[in-house]
Amino acid sequence: MWDKIEHNGQEVWVLPVTAYGPPVPETLWHYVGYVCRHGADAHLEGQSRRFQELVATFRSEEEAREAGYDEGRRIADQASAAKA
Template sequence: MAEGQERFDEYNGFTIRVLAIAEYSPHPPNIPFGYTGYVARPGADARYASAQRVSFAHPIADLLTAEAAEQAGFAEGRSIIDGMHPDGLNTEGL
């Protein structure tokens, strides 16, 4: 992962976007991470139209690496797509 770059993945006809966020920036080694992301249909202009995406975040920086934050973000995105998100987030209407 390149520091500060969002990552994309395709899953079951949706795009998942995740950005790992360090607790402090610039930061020394061993600073924990959180993440933010969204689920959208491929090609949707999700930057401006919130109706075209489902946003999610883990703002508490308790993940030990950027890679761990990305993996957790992609898992959360897949749970939204699969309709299994604990907070009831889903892709209905996208």
Template structure:
């Protein structure tokens, strides 16, 4: 399920995704996400910036979600003025 936090007036949305096959004990995760202004339509080009991590794996959904939030905050801290 998508989860959201706010950072400096923007929204960071993150979805942990299973890295390999169906969930099972020891399943590893990746994440996908996007950042946008409040009220933006993420499906319209230019209103959001997407990001993902498919190389590194995480041992739980929570780890993947937290890593996604960190990546989103970093993206916003560097590039928020262009969104």
């Protein structure tokens, strides 16, 4: 399920995904996500910045989600710095 945080005036959306098929007790995880401004239509070109980590693996869904939030915050901070 997609989860969202707000950071630096932008929305950071993250979806943890299983690395190898359906979840089992020792499932490894990746994440996909995007950053957009409030009210943006993230499906339209230029209104969001997508990112993912499909190489590194995380030991839990929560660990993948937090790593995705960290990456989204970094992207949001870069966008804010570029506007300044």
